[in-house]
Amino acid sequence: MSSDVVIIGGGVIGLTLAYKLAEEGVSTTIVERGEPGREASWAGAGMLPPGNFEKAKTPAALLRGLSDSLWSDLSNELLERTGVDNGYRSSGGMEVRYQSDESLSNEIEKWKLEEVPIEILDRKQLKQKEPLLSEKLTKAYFLPTMHQVRNPRQLSALYAGCQSRGVQFLLGQPVTNIKREGEKVLGVETLNGSINCGHVCIATGSWSGQLLNSLEINNSIKPVRGQIVLLRSQQHSLKHIIQRGSQYLVPRPDGRILIGSTMENVGFNKTTTASGISSLIQFALELVPELASATVEKTWAGLRPG
Numbered sequence: 492m493s494s495d496v497v498i499i500g501g502g503v504i505g506l507t508l509a510y511k512l513a514e515e516g517v518s519t520t521i522v523e524r525g526e527p528g529r530e531a532s533w534a535g536a537g538m539l540p541p542g543n544f545e546k547a548k549t550p551a552a553l554l555r556g557l558s559d560s561l562w563s564d565l566s567n568e569l570l571e572r573t574g575v576d577n578g579y580r581s582s583g584g585m586e587v588r589y590q591s592d593e594s595l596s597n598e599i600e601k602w603k604l605e606e607v608p609i610e611i612l613d614r615k616q617l618k619q620k621e622p623l624l625s626e627k628l629t630k631a632y633f634l635p636t637m638h639q640v641r642n643p644r645q646l647s648a649l650y651a652g653c654q655s656r657g658v659q660f661l662l663g664q665p666v667t668n669i670k671r672e673g674e675k676v677l678g679v680e681t682l683n684g685s686i687n688c689g690h691v692c693i694a695t696g697s698w699s700g701q702l703l704n705s706l707e708i709n710n711s712i713k714p715v716r717g718q719i720v721l722l723r724s725q726q727h728s729l730k731h732i733i734q735r736g737s738q739y740l741v742p743r744p745d746g747r748i749l750i751g752s753t754m755e756n757v758g759f760n761k762t763t764t765a766s767g768i769s770s771l772i773q774f775a776l777e778l779v780p781e782l783a784s785a786t787v788e789k790t791w792a793g794l795r796p797g
């Protein structure tokens with residue numbers, strides 16, 4: 492078997508690359524050890540921070556700015572091509588702090604330098620924008636151009652889009668080795684045979700370290716576990732994404748609210764824990780006490796490529 496490009500890993504990165512390569516007429520194969528889109532890309536909360544490609548100063552900010560500018564067209568194109576609505580919406584997002592927390596001024600300065608739209612909120616404005624938030628929150632800013640996407644839907648749309656463009660899939664097949672001759676990569680090996688190709692792309696998320704090591708490419712990629720609690724609350728709905736540092740609430744239009752997330756260095760362990768889940772629920776109830784009556788619908792954990 493052969494292909495111009497082999498992409499190892501069918502998460503959001505692998506699927507999106509394949510979708511775009513196929514658009515250019517490049518024959519592309521995704522080799523995925525399980526099913527496409529069932530790891531970090533499925534587990535994530537789908538928050539899409541704003542950016543400004545023209546004003547960005549760091550590599551990460553450039554990527555964020557570029558990504559921000561591509562989402563809308565990609566979402567419309569996928570909807571038209573596959574009929575799947577990925578739930579891409581501009582919900583706006585706010586960063587909030589208690590009185591005793593450190594100031595937000597450095598962050599605010601960073602957004603202003605990037606010329607990303609931002610509103611600084613005093614207590615009264617915060618209450619007006621998001622009435623359910625605790626009175627104890629006193630500092631906040633609002634990013635009106637923050638978006639969100641429903642991860643499982645985005646992955647279904649990408650998978651269907653790839654299939655419609657003729658991307659080949661080899662599923663349930665871990666890549667065990669990258670074939671090479673000196674510095675040149677010739678293809679990939681799986682337990683059921685090998686695929687020759689001109690280019691290999693490693694898009695294996697948290698697991699990329701192992702394949703990169705086999706090519707003697709220095710890296711420090713490691714899994715960072717993130718746990719999530721999904722609540723359902725018909726009476727108490729939030730309007731915007733609410734973040735406090737690394738923890739957040741992401742309200743969906745259907746009344747569901749995601750609470751995320753932990754950041755844990757526990758190896759390739761995707762279990763949820765009592766302390767992780769309880770810390771997330773405690774965080775949510777401190778921010779929005781009315782959520783005490785919400786139903787816990789589901790919990791899960793995923794491994795971010797750190």
Ligand SMILES: Cc1cc2nc3c(=O)[nH]c(=O)nc-3n(C[C@H](O)[C@H](O)[C@H](O)COP(=O)(O)OP(=O)(O)OC[C@H]3O[C@@H](n4cnc5c(N)ncnc54)[C@H](O)[C@@H]3O)c2cc1C
Nearest residue numbers: 500502503504524530531532535536537538666696717793
């Ligand atoms: C709880 C949580 C919340 C998050 N929230 C957000 C958020 O709000 N916004 C945001 O932008 N990001 C968020 N992220 C991060 C985001 O989910 C990841 O950065 C992104 O999904 C990484 O995509 P990926 O395709 O690189 O990896 P993955 O989705 O992990 O895909 C890698 C794929 O490679 C496959 N694979 C691994 N090894 C092999 C092999 N040897 N052979 C073949 N296949 C292999 C795996 O099975 C998997 O399908 C979150 C992550 C978590 C865990």
